[in-house]
Amino acid sequence: MRSLWTRHAPHIDTVVRRLVGPDHDVAQDVAQEVWIQIFRALPTYRGDSKFATWAHRIAVNRTLNALRRIRRLSKIEVDMEDDTVAVTPDTDRSFVMASIEEAAARLSPGARTVFLLHDVEGFTHEEIAAELGITAGGSKSQLFKARARLRKFLAHLVDVPEHMDVENVAPVS
């Protein structure tokens, strides 16, 4: 079990942290709950998909359940905790990740969850609808609103430089 945890914890914990948001203590609790559920369900793993994929599904499902249970979807706090050290990112990678997480935290809980599930975790609208108890159309609507807001929050990452020829950057077929 420790081997499985060692290998997959970086990804599983990241998924949990993204979905829970900036509340580190809640994320820690949920991550532990997720891992217990993964190991509890281990005997049912048949190997018909990659373990990482199987565990990823459990992580997402369990995290959403936990968020619903503790009613955090409607009141996730945005502010970082006072005792958290904000360290300057050393790499572009961590900077991009931090930027997306901070921007996503400014969305409404529903839009944030749909955006993370669709654009980051790779779920389809049908899968999101099943997970969240909404329609696929509702999922799309939330996603497009979320993207439109994130476009403003992440302008420093996605804006096309002014000197570029936008006609060539965005060819319309």
Next chain:
Amino acid sequence: MSHLSPERLAALADEQPTAAELAHLNVCSACASERAVADALVSLASEERASIGLPLTRWESLSSALQSEGLISRTAPRISVARRHGSGRMWLQAAAALLFVAGGTVLGRYTAGAAPVPGFSSSVATRTVQPSDSQHTVFTSVDDARAARSKAQLVYQNAAAFLAQHDSGSGGGESPSTMRTRLAALDRVSHAMREALNDAPYDPVINDYYLTTLGQREATLRQLNTALPAGMRVSSF
């Protein structure tokens, strides 16, 4: 036609524009630019799928919870679960290769006249490592070799688990800044290893490097949190 709404431009990252929208995009540089930005945002988000953040769980607390749940016992050999579920072979190969690398390093240092393990005196290491014994081991059958390998793997895993729990002093002289730099470097290494594993997912050598990198990352994070003032922790680096 008026400009496309931000929501509609965001939708065009997934959907095809209508004929009217397409005609507008062909003549409106502002909307075309915004469409490109929407595409860039979606690409950026999907690239984050493979990213790795700081760990939230620690085996020490998780194993306690698993024991409470009755999912593991204090004496249960860790290797049995992985073997039962099919992924054990790769882990055994990884452990064996790591043992081989570690043994080679120790042997190399020993034969070069240095202490087999940095910080240990030669006399202590000579008593405990005994490289000459393993160097001249002769196996009489494949079964013998497999049995020896299994035994060595278990010894290695137990040693690695013990060191992960108790050896917090190996990086004691490093500053938090140095450790964060090391974390960033380890992240780059693990990213490269993951890319390599996409091409060769069962290569034991690449798996070894990957697992070693993750282990070092975990140990460095533990050291970094120890190095920070009480009540503070790392949220990013």
